[in-house]
Amino acid sequence: xxxxxxxxxxxxxxxxxxxxxxxxxxxxxxxxxxxxxxxxxxxxxxxxxxxxxxxxxxxxxxxxxxxxxxxxxxxxxxxxxxxxxxxxxxxxxxxxxxxxxxxxxxxxxxxxxxxxxxxxxxxxxxxxxxxxxxxxxxxxxxxxxxxxxxxxxxxxxxxxxxxxxxxxxxxxxxxxxxxxxxxxx
Amino acid sequence: xxxxxxxxxxxxxxxxxxxxxxxxxxxxxxxxxxxxxxxxxxxxxxxxxxxxxxxxxxxxxxxxxxxxxxxxxxxxxxxxxxxxxxxxxxxxxxxxxxxxxxxxxxxxxxxxxxxxxxxxxxxxxxxxxxxxxxxxxxxxxxxxxxxxxxxxxxxxxxxxxxxx
Numbered sequence: 001x002x003x004x005x006x007x008x009x010x011x012x013x014x015x016x017x018x019x020x021x022x023x024x025x026x027x028x029x030x031x032x033x034x035x036x037x038x039x040x041x042x043x044x045x046x047x048x049x050x051x052x053x054x055x056x057x058x059x060x061x062x063x064x065x066x067x068x069x070x071x072x073x074x075x076x077x078x079x080x081x082x083x084x085x086x087x088x089x090x091x092x093x094x095x096x097x098x099x100x101x102x103x104x105x106x107x108x109x110x111x112x113x114x115x116x117x118x119x120x121x122x123x124x125x126x127x128x129x130x131x132x133x134x135x136x137x138x139x140x141x142x143x144x145x146x147x148x149x150x151x152x153x154x155x156x157x158x159x160x161x162x163x164x165x166x167x168x169x170x171x172x173x174x175x176x177x178x179x180x181x182x183x184x185x
Numbered sequence: 186x187x188x189x190x191x192x193x194x195x196x197x198x199x200x201x202x203x204x205x206x207x208x209x210x211x212x213x214x215x216x217x218x219x220x221x222x223x224x225x226x227x228x229x230x231x232x233x234x235x236x237x238x239x240x241x242x243x244x245x246x247x248x249x250x251x252x253x254x255x256x257x258x259x260x261x262x263x264x265x266x267x268x269x270x271x272x273x274x275x276x277x278x279x280x281x282x283x284x285x286x287x288x289x290x291x292x293x294x295x296x297x298x299x300x301x302x303x304x305x306x307x308x309x310x311x312x313x314x315x316x317x318x319x320x321x322x323x324x325x326x327x328x329x330x331x332x333x334x335x336x337x338x339x340x341x342x343x344x345x346x347x348x349x
Contacts, residue, residue, distance in 0.1 A: 099191045106195065128315040136314075139250050145319075145327040148252040152313055154333040159261070160282040 001027045008038045214295055215268040215348040219287050221278035224255040225337025232335055236261055243342075252330060253340065261339075265346065268300070278341065284309055285331065285339060295348045298323045306341065308332055321345045 001023060010016050011024045028035040127136050127147065139146040222239060223232055224247070239258040247253040262279040268291055276287045285308060292301040299322040306314040306329060314329065321327060326344040333339075 095190065099194045102191065103194060126317040128317070130312060134313070137252065141246075141249065143246055144250075144325060146247075146250045146253060147314075147316075147327065147329045149314055149329065149331055152308065152332040155284060155308070155339070159279055159284045159334065 003027055003031075003034065003038065005038060005041060008035075012039075211272065212270045213267045213349060214270050214291060215300060216265060216346040217268050217274070217276060217289065218263060218265050218342075218344045218346050219276035219278045220263040220342040220344070221261045221285060222340040222342065223259045223261055223334065223337045224253070224257065224340055225335070226256045227336050228257045228259075231259055232261070246326070247328060247340070250328075253328060255337070257337075268302075268345075283307075285341065287341060287343065289343075292318050298348065300345055300348060304343065306331065323348065 003024065007016070007020075007024065011021060014021075016024065127138065129136055129149065131151070134149055134151040137148040137150070139148075222243075223236070237260040239260050244258050247258070248255075264276045264278045264280060266274055266276045268274060268289070270291060273288055273290045276289065277283060278287070279285060285306075288305040288307065290303045292303060299320055301318045301320050302316075304314075304316045304319055304327075305312055308331065313331065319327065321343065323345055326342050329341045329343070331339045331341055
């Protein structure tokens with residue numbers, strides 16, 4: 001009997017008639033080595049195929065694509081190379097344009113901020129003193145501004161006494177100023 | 186897109202602008218004169234040998250105002266200092282003494298004949314007065330009557346001499 005792969009497969013899948021199946025079975029019993037070879041040829045690849053997915057993506061596709069593009073570019077004719085060079089130059093100019101625009105925006109923002117910072121401030125004439133014991137009176141004349149501070153601690157001794165360092169008083173308080181320009185006359 | 190050149194460009198430009206700003210801050214925009222007077226009614230002699238007489242014009246100007254009207258005035262010292270655009274400046278009208286000092290910082294741009302400044306008056310190591318954005322005009326003095334000393338009052342005069 002000549003046992004083909006197709007017939008062996010049909011026997012495995014139970015497609016043969018009872019008589020044909022008995023003939024195959026008797027052949028297999030007598031020629032077990034042939035049956036084993038047929039079984040490995042037919043079933044093993046199919047079994048293996050199930051273990052792998054149909055498509056496997058290569059790692060780092062961009063990297064390989066870039067390498068491939070470089071390889072094509074290096075082996076391409078001269079006019080294609082010049083096109084690639086033009087594209088690179090165009091990309092550099094584009095980046096410079098973006099950079100210049102961003103720089104211009106940065107400079108404009110800086111100077112707008114400077115202008116805002118140097119705008120005339122709101123009219124203010126406040127005087128702060130460190131203690132509630134100190135009172136402030138302010139006079140305004142055509143020739144001068146006069147500020148009286150009453151209640152300060154008197155200075156004793158020599159005015160040329162050395163001072164170690166200057167530090168800001170942390171308890172500055174704002175007080176209301178009375179503008180007594182009318183009290184002058 | 187490779188953004189490294191752009192970032193480097195931004196950093197370099199920022200440093201350049203900061204440097205430009207710092208240079209502008211050091212610009213001298215004017216000159217300030219700070220004078221220290223002693224005024225009182227019961228002085229027999231000047232407080233010390235270096236004390237000078239005060240001009241009649243200044244005396245008349247002060248005598249107009251109650252609280253500044255005294256019989257005798259002495260000029261104890263004066264200091265002429267530059268006004269830097271964005272820096273805190275110090276004036277010591279009684280050099281080298283730091284018993285009474287003035288720190289000042291301009292606010293905004295000066296006009297043709299005036300400038301706004303924050304003024305801080307110090308008595309030894311204590312701040313005794315602070316003004317916010319006081320307008321100082323050319324040829325218009327600000328007088329501050331400060332603490333008592335030797336039967337009189339110390340008066341600090343602040344005057345903008347010139348504006349650039």
